[in-house]
Amino acid sequence: MISVAIVDDQPLIRAGLRMIVDSQPDLVLAGEGGDGAEAVELARAHRPEVMLLDVRMPGTDGIAAVPGILAASGATRVLMLTTFDLDEYVYGALRAGAAGFLLKDAGPEQILAAIHAIAAGDVLLAPTLTRRLVEQYVARPPRASADGPLTPSPTGSERCWSRSPTA
Numbered sequence: 001m002i003s004v005a006i007v008d009d010q011p012l013i014r015a016g017l018r019m020i021v022d023s024q025p026d027l028v029l030a031g032e033g034g035d036g037a038e039a040v041e042l043a044r045a046h047r048p049e050v051m052l053l054d055v056r057m058p059g060t061d062g063i064a065a066v067p068g069i070l071a072a073s074g075a076t077r078v079l080m081l082t083t084f085d086l087d088e089y090v091y092g093a094l095r096a097g098a099a100g101f102l103l104k105d106a107g108p109e110q111i112l113a114a115i116h117a118i119a120a121g122d123v124l125l126a127p128t129l130t131r132r133l134v135e136q137y138v139a140r141p142p143r144a145s146a147d148g149p150l151t152p153s154p155t156g157s158e159r160c161w162s163r164s165p166t167a
Helices: 011-022 036-046 062-072 087-096 108-119 127-139
Strands: 002-007 027-033 050-054 077-082 100-103 150-155 158-163
Touching: 002 011, 002 036, 002 108, 011 027, 011 108, 027 036, 036 050, 036 062, 050 062, 050 108, 062 077, 062 087, 077 087, 077 108, 087 100, 100 108, 100 127
Parallel strands: 002 027, 002 050, 050 077, 077 100
Antiparallel strands: 150 158
């Protein structure tokens, strides 16, 4: 059984997420809350394996609550949920220690897959976010190393990266 806590300031969203969790025989609801302070208390009291956590809430928001959740229960993995597709939320959540980030327009199957992935120790980002983050990363110029530039060198039918022999 995977224990799941739900924290969102909107009761309708919590009810929908609860229905998704309750629909699965291998998931059990560990509790619910409406803000970041309640999320930290849920983590301390119930130690859920996965916490579904809204980004924007009154009082303590989800991103600000993540370090407290992790400190209260080192075993809880946080899956951030939001309606706002903003890079600063993704970066903030990951820097705070969240294990995943989904938009609230994700379907029940995506949410369930994310819960299972996060519980298994994986990190999961919404596909649209992953694509955008990879595009941004690839567009950045490569950084030079103190050991010299990175140059490709063939190994069999594959290519791997090694230090330039002339550096």
